[in-house]
Amino acid sequence: MSVMQGSLFNHPPSRVGGERVEHADHPDPNLWIFGFWIFLASDLVLFASLFATYAVLHTHIANGPSARQIFDVTGFTAETLFLLTSSFTCGLATWSMRRGQQGWLKAWLVVTLIFGLLFIGFEVDEFATNSMKGYGMSTSAFLSAFYTLVGTHGCHVSLGICWMVAILIQVFRLGITEVTARKVFVVSLYWHFLDVVWVFIFTVVYLTGVMG
C-alpha cells in the first residue's frame, strides 16, 4: 500500500524526500477540510436565498398550474430515496477508505454515482415532462422560483457526479494516499451536504406543494 511506503504520486520516497517536504506549505489536511466547510456554509446561504424566493413566490401561479397539479408523488419520492441511498453508500465509501479497503472504496463510490445518475435522470424527466406540457420557467413566478431552486440543486448534483468520477480515477491510479483520502473525504462531505439541501426541498417544496 503506497501510503505505508510514504510515497505520493508514485514517486520513490528517496526522490521526494518524504511527505513533509512535499507538503511543507500545507502541513495540516484538516485545514483543507475546514476550508471546505467555509464553502459549504456559503453555499448554504445561496440556497437560503433561493428558498426564501420560493417561499415568497410559491402562491403566485398566474395563469399556470399550481404546485399540487404538477408534482408527481411517485417521482419525487423515488428521487428522495435515490439521493438518501446514495448519501448512505457515500458514507460507506468513506468508512471503507478508513479501513484501508481500496476495493470497497471504489465499489461504493461507483454505487453512489449510479444512484446520483438515477436521481438526475428522474429530475430531468420531471422537468422535461412539465416543459412539454407548456409549464416552463416563464409561466409564473411560482415556476420560476421552483425551477431555479430545484435546478440549482440539480446542477450541484451533476457537478458532484463529475467531481466524484475525477476522484475515482485518482483512486484507481494512485490508491489511498494522504492526498486522495482527503479528496474522497471532501467530496463525500459535499455529497452529504446536497442530501441535506434535498431534504429541505422535499419538505418545503414537494410535500408542502401536494399538501395544499
Place this chain on the structure above:
Amino acid sequence: MSMMEEKVPGHTGRSEGGNWPWMHIIGFVISILLTLIALRLVLAHAMGPAGLFVTIMVLAVLQILVQLFFFMHILEGGGPRWHLWMLTLGFIFVFTIIAGSIWIMTFGAESY
C-alpha cells in the same frame, strides 16, 4: 491500520471499530423512516395544514441532524472544532434570510 488512521482526515479511531458500519446503517434506516413518515402524514392529511407543516419541518430538521452526526462526522477529529462555528453561522444566515424575507414580504403582499 493505525498508520492509515493518521493519514485519513477526520478520523479519531473511536467510532466503528467493528466489521459492520453500524452507525451508517442506523443513520440510513432512521432517515428512510423519517422520510416515509413525513410522506404518509401528508398524503393522509393527518392534521390541519399549520400543524402538518410544523410536523414535517421538525422531521426534516431531525433528518438533517442524522446526516450531520451519522454521515458527515461533525463531532469527529481532534483540535478546535471551528467547522461547527462555521456551520452555526451558516444556519443563522439561512434562518435570517428565509424568515426575514417571508416577514418583510407580508407587508403590501397585495401589490406585487
